[in-house]
Amino acid sequence: MRALLIVNPNATSTTPAARDLLAHALSSQVQVRVVQTTHRGHAAEVARRAALEGVGLIIVHGGDGTVNEIVNGLLGAPEPGSMRGVTIGPIPPVAVVPGGSANVFARSLGINPDPVVATNQLIELLTLRERRRVGLGHCDGRWFTFNAGLGLDAQVCEAIDASRSNGHAATPARYVRTAIRTFFRNKSLEPALTIEVPGHDPVEGVHYAFVSNSSPWTYLDERPVRVNPETTFDSGLGVFAMRTMAVTPSLRVVRQLLTPGSQPKSRKLFRMDDVPRVRIRSRVPIGLQMDGDYIGMRSEVEFVSVPDALTVIAPSRA
Structure with a gap:
């Protein structure tokens, strides 16, 4: 399976060492490509393009703001009169390895806040093919996760x-x-x-x-x-x-x-x-x-x- 690892290098607890460890560990499970964000909105652009290209998994290493960008990039703006997102093709699942200050979304899902521990946890979850569907909130033309x-x-x-x-x-x-x-x-x-x-x-x-x-x-x-x-x-x-x-x-x-x-x-x-x-x-x-x-x-x-x-x-x- 092809996966995209999106890293926000400016997130509070994101480090080059954690990024490299994560990419190396994931290579045993998926064919991973790494992209580092460079500006506000970049994560949404990259996630949207990856979904259109048929990438099977989006992995986020960053804080809650980066997660929010990626979710909005994947789901798009809802259609008028509906909460169904304007999307083309299937939406890949999202995995989060915490890299921010609070990491509320990931921790609420049961993901360990320590990036190294979370990396091992992600590998195990991928091995077990464990995943779940979650509800989201929406307001003002945007999605929010927590x-x-x-x-x-x-x-x-x-x-x-x-x-x-x-x-x-x-x-x-x-x-x-x-x-x-x-x-x-x-x-x-x-x-x-x-x-x-x-x-x-x-x-x-x-x-x-x-x-x-x-x-x-x-x-x-x-x-x-x-x-x-x-x-x-x-x-x-x-x-x-x-x-x-x-x-x-x-x-x-x-x-x-x-x-x-x-x-x-x-x-x-x-x-x-x-x-x-x-x-x-x-x-x-x-x-x-x-x-x-x-x-x-x-x-x-x-x-x-x-x-x-x-x-x-x-x-x-x-």
Whole structure:
């Protein structure tokens, strides 16, 4: 089988040694060709071309942003009135060897975050021909694999993107510091969001909202952060919307997010699991992020759950 290994050399934990080890190890299982990305959007272009050429497997060595690019390159933009992607020919399965800072998608699939261990795991999965279908989320003309959000998290992602451009690594500590600064900078602002879920009255007075396609929502080093613990790649979307920026109730919810087995709840929190779609409106333009990448300012976004959208090389169930 022909395989394409797409490497983002600028990802946080991607190294030439790990890339060479991965390529060498894969050569025992597949006929592999290596491409290193050189610019934003390059991974999507390469993946799309590989699918058209009949490549049988796409392997990603990079972070969540690179994975997102490749998924969007493979599936394309949905047809009007449908969530079916505009694609030509079969879509090859995707395998991920983590190379970023959080690697949420891969870890949520049960892939080890250590690139060397993950390489051995991938070889075993290929030998056993183990794979699974996963659902994805879609909004604003793009696919997302694990989460999206409007407001607070989008501002954090925007700030992290800017710090990366200035040569700063995207570490968990930097995310925490940035999130704290962003929270206090925005705590006095009036809520702007309204959440609309089918079969439910509109929820107004929302400051920020997270939409999940899986759980955890993210990781802080080894610790998972679970905003919608019941949301999985096999269910609908999870919605987590805060109607306060007060410090005390916010800290209570944060503690719940970091407590294993906890189901986050608060009088000021609107949370639902297994939602087929959700529309979020804002009275002023507000930031949107998908899979940790800042997308831009939006006034209205509809998020849709798309079951069985992608085949991945991963354990049958994480």
